[in-house]
Structures are given as C-alpha cells and as structure tokens.
Amino acid sequence: AQTVTQSQPEMSVQEAETVTLSCTYDTSESDYYLFWYKQPPSRQMILVIRQEAYKQQNATENRFSVNFQKAAKSFSLKISDSQLGDAAMYFCVQMDSNYQLIWGAGTKLIIKP
Amino acid sequence: DAGVTQSPTHLIKTRGQHVTLRCSPISGHKSVSWYQQVLGQGPQFIFQYYEKEERGRGNFPDRFSARQFPNYSSELNVNALLLGDSALYLCASSVIPRYEQYFGPGTRLTVT
Numbered sequence: 001a002q003t004v005t006q007s008q009p010e011m012s013v014q015e016a017e018t019v020t021l022s023c024t025y026d027t028s029e030s031d032y033y034l035f036w037y038k039q040p041p042s043r044q045m046i047l048v049i050r051q052e053a054y055k056q057q058n059a060t061e062n063r064f065s066v067n068f069q070k071a072a073k074s075f076s077l078k079i080s081d082s083q084l085g086d087a088a089m090y091f092c093v094q095m096d097s098n099y100q101l102i103w104g105a106g107t108k109l110i111i112k113p
Numbered sequence: 114d115a116g117v118t119q120s121p122t123h124l125i126k127t128r129g130q131h132v133t134l135r136c137s138p139i140s141g142h143k144s145v146s147w148y149q150q151v152l153g154q155g156p157q158f159i160f161q162y163y164e165k166e167e168r169g170r171g172n173f174p175d176r177f178s179a180r181q182f183p184n185y186s187s188e189l190n191v192n193a194l195l196l197g198d199s200a201l202y203l204c205a206s207s208v209i210p211r212y213e214q215y216f217g218p219g220t221r222l223t224v225t
Contacts, residue, residue, distance in 0.1 A: 001174060035213065045156075045216035091155050099210035100169050101146070103155030 002027045004094050008105035013082045014112050020067075021077045021107050023092030029053075033095040036070070036077045038088040039106075048090070051075065079109075087111045115140070117206050123153075125145045126194050133191040134149060138206030144168070145187040146214060150202040155187035157201055159161045162187055163210050199224045 004025045013019035025034070036048040051059045051068050058066050063083075067076045081084055092104040117139045126132050140147050144163040148156035158171040163183035176192045185206075191198055201221050205214035 033211075033213075035189070037216075042218075043201060044218050045205075047213055047215065050213050095211070098161075098169050099144075099154070100158050101148075101205075101214065102175060103157070105155050 002029075002094060002096055002102050004092050006090075006092050006103050006107050008107045009105070010108045010110065011081075012110040012112055015061060016081055018080045019082055019109065020080060021079075021090050021092075021109070023075045023077070025073050025094050025102075026074060026093070027073070027094060027096070029097050032097070034066075034075045035093040035099040035101075036064070036066070037091045037093055037094070038086075039091065040085075040088040045091075049077065055074060082111050084111050084113060117188055117204055119202075119204050119217040119220050121220060122218070123221045123223075125225060127225055128194055128196060130194050131190065131192050132194060132222060134191075134202050134204075134222070136187045136189070136206075136217060138185050138187070138204075139215055142206035142208050142215075143185055144207045144210045144212075144214075145181055145185065146205045146207075147187070148190045148205065149173075150201040150203055150219070152200070159189070161210060164218030168210060194224045196224050198222065 034051045048077045063080045089106045094102045146161040147159040150156040160179040161169040165181045179189045181187045201219045203219045204217045207214045
C-alpha cells in the first residue's frame, strides 16, 4: 500500500523566518503527482503547491517552494518569510495512478510573533 | 467564481439514523471526491465520481454510498450511523480526475 509519512507532528517558527516541513512517501509508480495542502483553523483545505514527478525542476509559488528528491522519495516544503497567516496544519499528499489522494498525518505549523 | 460549496455546515444525528451530505463543485469541474477527516488525522478517501460514474472507492463499509447528478453536484449518504462516523466530511472537485482538487469547507457530522 502506498503511504505518505510526515515525521514532524508540530513545528514552530519565528515570524519572517524560514521553515521546512518534511515528507516522505512510498510508491512503486513512476508517474505521479505530489501536493502540499494547508488547513487553517477555519478548516478549509487550501492547495499550496503541486509537483509532477516527471519534472526535475522544483515547484515554486511565491514564498512556498519544494525540494523534490525522487530517488529518495522525499518532498519537503519550504516557507520563506513566514507570516502569521501561515499558521495551519500542513498535509503532504500523493495522487496515485487512480487519481485518488493519499494523505500524510499532517504537521501543525505555529508562527511566533 | 464560487468555490466548492457543501451543505449543511454542521449536523447532529443519533446512532442508527441516516444522513445525506451535499456538494456543489466549481463551475466547469466534472469530478467530485469525498473524504472523511477524523479529528487530529489526515483525510481518508471515500469516493470519487467523474461524469456521473463512480471512479474509485476507498476502504469504507457499504453503509456509505454516493452519487453524482447531471449538473455534477454530488450527495454522500451514510446509513445506520455509528459513533465512529463522527468526523468532518470534505468534498473536493477537479476539472478531470488527474488535475488538482479544490476543497469545500466541509460538513461537521456529530453522531450521538
């Protein structure tokens, strides 16, 4: 069975600093998609960033970027210039060959003012 | 443009009852997926529908069923509710199944 592992239940960072959230996954597929979603206390799940496995270039969306290491099956999220509004649960997600989403357990990100 | 909408927002039911949750996708999206999120955990996949046909089903009992209508909206039905069905139920839509999914605000179901 495919799994997604987030080993950090909780992370904290000072406002304006940089933080990296870790994720590893296990799949035998060669073509797949990876995502980071955030879920603020309001509970609305929001797409942060997407990475296609066939692309070597790491995806970037403004202050959010990923470090995708396909051979190591690692997919970390870096948040630069952290803001108070970044506080949320962050989920690492893999889309399998049936286009279904497999979720990690989440990392709670706390931003210290 | 309106995002994914779900109704109701909150729901309280008694064990053994039946519940219907509703979801309207983003305009132009033809695929809808349902997820169950128990407090403190990541979401678990329940169903995926595309063009009104079931495309995938997660590891949930037959008490859970769903359907998609011609306008691409969807219903999730749960029969014979158990206390363990208490969760946040999330609906997500995408243009087609392989594209990224956008989520609604969820329905909080409490079974007493």
